[in-house]
Amino acid sequence: SPFIEIDDVHMVYQAESGPVEALRGINLSINRGEFVSLVGPSGCGKSTLLRCIAGLRPVTGGRIVVDGAPVVKPIPKVGMVFQTAIMLKWRTVLDNVLLPTELYGLKPADFRDRAHDLLKLVGLGDFAKKRPGELSGGMQQRASLCRALILDPPILLMDEPFGALDAMTRDEMNLELLRIWGEQRISEGAERKTVIFVTHSIPEACFLSDRVVVMSPRPGRVASIKPVQLPRP
Ligand code: ADP
Ligand code: ADP
Numbered sequence: 001s002p003f004i005e006i007d008d009v010h011m012v013y014q015a016e017s018g019p020v021e022a023l024r025g026i027n028l029s030i031n032r033g034e035f036v037s038l039v040g041p042s043g044c045g046k047s048t049l050l051r052c053i054a055g056l057r058p059v060t061g062g063r064i065v066v067d068g069a070p071v072v073k074p075i076p077k078v079g080m081v082f083q084t085a086i087m088l089k090w091r092t093v094l095d096n097v098l099l100p101t102e103l104y105g106l107k108p109a110d111f112r113d114r115a116h117d118l119l120k121l122v123g124l125g126d127f128a129k130k131r132p133g134e135l136s137g138g139m140q141q142r143a144s145l146c147r148a149l150i151l152d153p154p155i156l157l158m159d160e161p162f163g164a165l166d167a168m169t170r171d172e173m174n175l176e177l178l179r180i181w182g183e184q185r186i187s188e189g190a191e192r193k194t195v196i197f198v199t200h201s202i203p204e205a206c207f208l209s210d211r212v213v214v215m216s217p218r219p220g221r222v223a224s225i226k227p228v229q230l231p232r233p
Contacts, residue, residue: 002029002030002031003030003032003033003066003067003154003155003194004028004029004053004065004155005065005066006028006064007063007064007065008025008026008061008062009026010023010024010025010026010059010062011023011048011057011059011060011061012060013048021218022045022048023049023059025062026045026049028213030196032191032194033193033194034194034211035193035197035208035210035211036195036196036197036211036212036213037196037199037204037205037206037209037212037213038197038199038215039199039202039215040214040215040216040217041216041217043217046215047159047160050157050159050196052064053078053155053157054080054157055072055074055075056074066155076100076151076153077154078153078156078157079100079147079148079149079155079156079157080148080158080159081141081144081156081159081161082144082161083159083160083161083163083164084164085132085137085144087140087143087144089133090131091132092128093119093124093128093129093130093132093135093143094115094116094128094129095108096144097143097147098111098112098150100151101151111150115150118149118150119143121146121179121180121183122142122145122146122176123176124139124142124143127139127143137164137169138169138173141161141162141165142173144161145161145176153193154193155194156193156196157196159198161177162174174208177208181193195209197209213225
């Protein structure tokens with residue numbers, strides 16, 4: 001059975017102005033180790049779907065099953081990178097990366113070496129003791145990728161992680177991402193992560209993923225596209 005199963009999912013926000021229907025009957029199955037890009041026009045519900053998979057928002061109909069268990073709250077198995085890096089500004093970069101350990105009642109000290117390794121991997125080895133405010137937007141975004149990976153989750157959700165960055169930083173981030181993704185694939189015994197990547201860039205989607213999923217505005221049908229595989233560096 002699929003690793004992530006999205007079964008007739010509905011989601012309605014209760015806004016001050018009244019209910020806002022964000023998802024209507026979404027069905028999608030994702031296999032273990034698949035890298036899926038999710039594209040679609042602004043407002044079609046991509047962010048909402050990711051938040052629901054991460055357990056940050058309850059679905060109002062249907063269900064989402066991750067590794068055999070229905071999603072009812074955030075779980076360590078799922079790491080998420082948001083559109084903008086949301087970091088606690090009074091904490092060091094290192095302590096921000098370690099945040100998920102506290103949320104799940106684990107000992108931060110047990111993950112300190114891994115945090116340093118991850119920061120090195122994204123070129124932030126010298127910034128562990130800095131505050132987020134001393135880092136550029138792109139650097140903060142790389143730090144949030146480390147935070148998403150700190151518990152070594154088998155599932156990584158990325159919501160337009162490069163959306164707010166300028167073109168040059170975007171290119172750098174892409175290379176970083178490829179490196180980290182590659183790292184997961186080649187490290188011995190390690191399983192490839194299952195990734196859902198929301199992006200506005202079709203070339204980025206085709207370049208990075210095994211499958212591009214196109215979400216249309218409500219009614220929330222999704223169409224699946226197998227991308228032309230572009231050569232990877
Ligand atoms: P996206 O780029 O994913 O479409 P938006 O810019 O639409 O994101 O939304 C930014 C923030 O505002 C998000 O936290 C989202 O939940 C919230 N938001 C979006 N639309 C509404 C709305 N109609 N009412 C209240 N909050 C909203
Ligand atoms: P996308 O990520 O594809 O741009 P979103 O998931 O952000 O789409 O939004 C889907 C719909 O839900 C939009 O109509 C948006 O305005 C609405 N929405 C998003 N966040 C909120 C929120 N916090 N409160 C109310 N409505 C929201």
